[in-house]
Amino acid sequence: MIFQNSNKDKLPDSKEMGRILMMMQNKMPVQHLMPYERIVGDEDVYILTRLSNGRFSIKPNITHQGLLYYGNSNFDSVKERLQPNYYKPIQNGSVIGHDEFMEYNVLIEQFKMLVESFPLYKLLNEGIEVDKRLTIRVGNPYALASAYGLKAPYKNLTSDIDVAMFYATHKYDESNGTFTPADEGTIGVVYTYELSLPFGLTPGLSTLGKQVFPRTFDNKQFLLGMSMNDDFNKNKMVNGFTFRQTSSGSKYYGEMFNHGEILIPHDDFLMKKMEKVR
Template sequence: MQDKDINLYPICVVPAERHYDSFKDLINDVKWFEQSRAHFYKENPQYKPKQGTFEQVRVKGKKGYILIPTSQDYGVLYRGQGGYYGRCLPTIYRQQLTDDELFVEKVRISEFRLFLEQFDVTQRFENSHYQVDYVGLAQHYGLKTDVLDVTNSIEVAMFFAMCDYDSDTDSYKPKHEDKQYVGYLYAILANENSNDPHNPFGVYSDKLKVIGLQPFKRPGRQNGFAYHVGSEGLISGYLYSFNYTKDDSIEIFNYFHAGEYLWCKDDIVDVAKAIAKITTFSSEAVRLATKMFDATMSVTKRIDRLRKAGYVFVSRRKQPWASIKKPITDDQWYAIQSNIVTRQLRSGGIVYSSVTTQEIGQETMFNYMYGCVDSPKDYDSGLCYMEEKYRPVFGLQSSMHHEPMHPAKEDGKIYAEWYENGNTAPRSRSFQVPESLKPRLVRVPRK
């Protein structure tokens, strides 16, 4: 029940869910909200982050840095899909696998990690305290994992919604039929409800993880993030349907250089394909999988069970990729580092060389409040701006999960009641956010 001393204003920080007749109209709406949330850069365009770079951010409560694809606003992630699947599940849960079969997929991820750890570039990342997301890399290179790919680039999301994967050629292709297609876009808020009193903003702390810049190109090209949804699948977010044509598909396909920019072939693609199918494992991979994923059973028992199921075990050095090593030069390493930018944080008279995930979370919260607009009539976004009537106390109230809308079975389109009733989507708000709440974090340019 609402406190009589509190005003609640239903708001949107992303477009209200509905069907769009054009994919470009949806992109324009998404970008309008991105610019609205990034209110600071309207006033200070000189601080606007450069595209194609990655921001070094300290992980709150942990050692090391994540390298986030730079954006005007880190508050929303996207996932594009060519079809609607009801519960959107990660690859490892799309089949009914037994516990042993699930563990086998995790051993494959571990085998992949052992392979990647041999590379000079991986070791340089680790020595520089940049976090290497081995599960995220495994997902991007075709292994079965418990994560869904998401991105902070609307264009990248649209590519995967409007182009088809061809498993025979391991490439993406545009649509080829002269008809109207329906695609789908999920928008997922990056702020996570956190029960940790030491990390109240909770951004990138639980299910949403930054993949970003990695020792290998593909995740960085895709502005990659990982959504660890587990076996229940994607249950929260905002869903839009949109029309598009063959020509639209070709347009987004060519925007990414015939898909080759995003689906780039590099040094690990072929080995990743092999590892995704192997039945011969190293005992080291089982040991690592037990440590990373499931220590409820000893390594010896795991190996015995898998042997009985027909799997073969060898030492790590006998795997065909054990000797694959590719050194990089100092110039190549410098070229990688040249794409990494930082922001200083000044707090209590101390200057920190980079911001933390908690400060990113704080910035995100302020951007939600400053960039929001009133919700359309009859639409519940799950978010409210909260204002106490008699004290200068303000905040954002959110439901734990906003369940995405469901498209109609007949034509796959989302028929939102608010839109069907003829209501409009506001581009303004009925309340003022105090100037004193504006965050100071972004006032130091990235270097």
């Protein structure tokens, strides 16, 4: 459900929206913890978490909150149907066919081979033996593909309100890897995703968390797997809140993340390697 005031001038600005989200988060009960999990006080730490398949993730600390977030700077682009780019129509307007999906999947498999060529990733992926009963394996190349802009069947969420608000107040130009502030007076939208079930029992939800590549360091990412028929706007766990873009709001969140350089750095060694092999 999307909440929108018909009078644009009465919408909160982006800084007010950030404060509203924080108040909502503080009031939302935490329902996703398993009985053996405990609340960790420091919101900035990451927690080594065992997954149902026996592997581990380095998970952003969400033990104190019941919401995840997704921000978009242009409400008009998402108000009808919101899906991963993996399912978007091709440029001539026809429905994506088998060949297009094959191309996407080939690119993802090439990306998988690329990330597995980095020694530290390979070490963590193959596992570090702590003792004879415990080997820690960390790594999810398919989730990484989504974080690095490849077309994949995921919607990227974050546990950090400020990160969501940065993306909700800035436009990204993939051709040069730069962010620009959203146009003054236009409408942005930020979504909340309610964690109303134990995390491991929430359909399609998984952790990207922190891995060895720069785009995983500060985005505090989670992934929601979606099918072709899914619409993020109609997910019963999702609510969207519109706000009014202002230059002061864009500046506030832009300076917080060095105009996007902290979240998507230009000196990302994985991106540089990707550019060479494409």
